[in-house]
Amino acid sequence: MEALLHRKIFRKNPVLGYMHMSLAFGWFLLIVVGHLETMIAEHSLFVPFHKAVFFRYYEGFDEFFLSGLFSFLMDFLLLFVLSGLMFAIVKRFRKKLFGLRRTTHLKSGDKIALTSLWLIFPLRLLAESTSAAVYHNGGFLTSGVGAAIDFIGNPAIFYYPLWMAYSLSLGFFFVALPNSRYMHIPTEVVFIFLRVAGIRLKKQNDSYTDVQVFSCSRCGICLDKCQLSVAGIDDSQSVYLLKNIRNKNLSDEKLFNCLMCGRCQVDCPVGIETIELRTVQRIESTREYNSSYDYLIQEVATKADVVYFAGCMTHLTPRVISSMKKIFATAEEDVWFMDEVKAPCCGRPLMLAGQYEAARKLIENNSRMILDSGAHTLVVSCPICYKVFKEDYKLPDVEVVFHAQYIYDLIHSGKLSVDTSNQRMVYHDPCELGRGMGMYETPRKLLGRIGEVVHMKDEKEYAFCCGGSLGNLKISEDKRKLLRDQALVTYEGFSPNILVTACPKCKKTFAAGRKLKVFDLAEVVAGAICVDSLSKEKEILEKQEADCYAVEGL
Incomplete structure (x- = not known):
């Protein structure tokens, strides 16, 4: 569902999801169906891997049981992959058509691998179509293209060069794979399996850290979610963090210039733990720091429920x-x-x-x-x-x-009673509570007892960071204000009476901004406690005050 069908990308953008799915799942099916075809043709469960990959070269001229069906299936799957390849080429030059504002840049290894990948399937089509033209067979796609090759000239002339070109494109791709972003193709399958099995990152670099780092395809989907771009910071996002870890050139400037808000992690197609990975690297970077905390006084705890x-x-x-x-x-x-x-x-x-x-x-x-x-x-x-x-x-x-x-x-x-009102409230999901701990509904249910909670697009896992994050040790105060105002302008667009949050840091950050009144949900509840409850509270507080005076001898 994640490594082959890319359901998370589908949810974000169906066209982008189809592009990734057709290339990953389509190629996987070509390998699987191709092996089934070879096993039936060879009457054996054990066939050499290369013979299945180059089946039309070795035995593309023989008739066997279900050969017509397999020719159709293999042509259909190849067309499926080619359709995704077409979208991939368009995306490389027109990313905005796929809902992306930014994508990552390619390094030399990436360019070699990408060029080889783009050539594999068109060359396979031409090679298999040439075989179809020479031996007068093939499926609906390869026989049609083969007829066009036959019309141009003698297909036997193109036969060996095209099969050699297809072979070389595969070879170049797999040689370039370990030093390119496309190493994620085999690695992410291992990572997803381990993650689903319950394996989690420790507070240190280990092999599981490496698995996650190499599982990043640098697709760039996370870039558009990072609010730092609003402040003009474009070089410390998670995708660049992972690339720099991999290339062993991570600087503290990029390591610590992050809100640690988790917005990037939400849309990662394979669920890489970007925040935990960055935390691990920060631990490695500051390992020499230490404190005895001798000033901690061993106080006596007070007994309470x-x-x-x-x-x-x-x-x-x-x-x-x-x-x-x-x-x-x-x-x-x-x-x-x-x-x-x-x-x-x-x-x-x-x-x-x-x-x-x-x-x-x-x-x-x-x-x-x-x-x-x-x-x-x-x-x-x-x-x-x-x-x-x-x-x-x-x-x-x-x-x-x-x-x-x-x-x-x-x-x-029933221990606490609150009055209802007609207040319109926008609720801001704090990063650590929402994306960090998955608590979205409880604050809304609580506020819903008191007034109307306005629903909007940028909420829950897609909520903005207030900009006051304690996780960023590099960003300036002016840039923090830009991030704060981005959220406030959005919230003000819904014309609420108040903005409610559940984080004291978020409250303090927002309160220093525009004119929108900001409250913690505890304040909203305290202000809505009904009259009977208030009378009981006054009685309790007066008793506590009297006890205090008695102790002090007043």
Whole structure:
């Protein structure tokens, strides 16, 4: 479905999908059907590979069982491949006809392989058509072309030169293959098999890293998805990263100039893990960096049922924290605000910078605190934290929940009641939460309880990055603003009352932009808590305040 039929490309552009499918699947069928034909003709299950490839040269003049059917099938498959080849040639010179704004440039090895590939099938048609003209047989295609060759002159004159040219084109292609982008043809099949089997990248270079790198065809489909081009950055996209890794000339300038947003990964025809691959390379580049983190104080954890970890970015948007406090109090949850006063970062920003070993020290410290609290639930309101807690922390018997899911469960269970309104809301999918963790529907269902969520084209896996990504260590502030405004202009086109996101970094980035009001979904929910719930919350807060005064002796 992916390596031969290219279903992901079909979904993006049917014509582009047909082009790739006809070349890959068509050539595969030519080999398979050709071998079946040879086995029947030879009355043997074991035939030399070359004899099937050049069957019309060796035995194209003999009649055998079902020879007429095979002649038709082989001609039909060859025509199928040639139709895809025609589209490929047009695409090379008129890419916009296929919905592509940009494609990658070819290096010398690519040009040799591509020229050979383009020649293989026309030369095969001419060679087999010459055989048909000499021996007066062939299918509907080769017999027709053979008749044209016979009309031009004696077909026997062209017989050996055309078969030799076809043979050489195949030879040149397979010799050039390992040093060209077309190495992906055999490699991607292995990669897809391993990926479906559950193999994942580790935080180091290994053979699986190489398999993914060589599985990139440099088709350029990912280029149009990269927002960096809006800021005039055109040399650090994932396709160039993989090429530079392969050529062993990757610079830190290109390695770290990436949003790590994952938009490129969505449309990759074979599902290459572009973000993880870049992370691995960053780890290799910054391996010498280290920190003892001696300043970490071994604090005593507070016992609670629920631990709330706001995260660094959320502390820069304090209204999100105050909204979460309001929600917790209203629902009467037993919560410990783990990082309310002081606590280390979750470690994810260090990982994005490639400093994995340093991040591990923060992870170990935070894990100890969470486990010592005896909590059964960890709630986070930052997607950056959520991703690292879910993927890199080992917290047995502790459920890690993003605040959108947690709040939705509170409403669903009746612990929290909200009023509805006629507000039109555009929801922005944060990169780490959406493409990073696959959470798209829960925030929308939650907001749908309160108002109208406007649906649009650039959402969910195709959502824009806000531009404030912590993953890019090279981009300037002015260029970040260009990326931010690209998203805001799109959102404003739907005339919403407010823009809602689920990431404190996205909120802070968007809020510094145009006039559209920006809220975290926790703020929207806190503002919609119904009157009865508010009365209960006030009573709880007053009791907590009285207890605090009693302790302080006031």
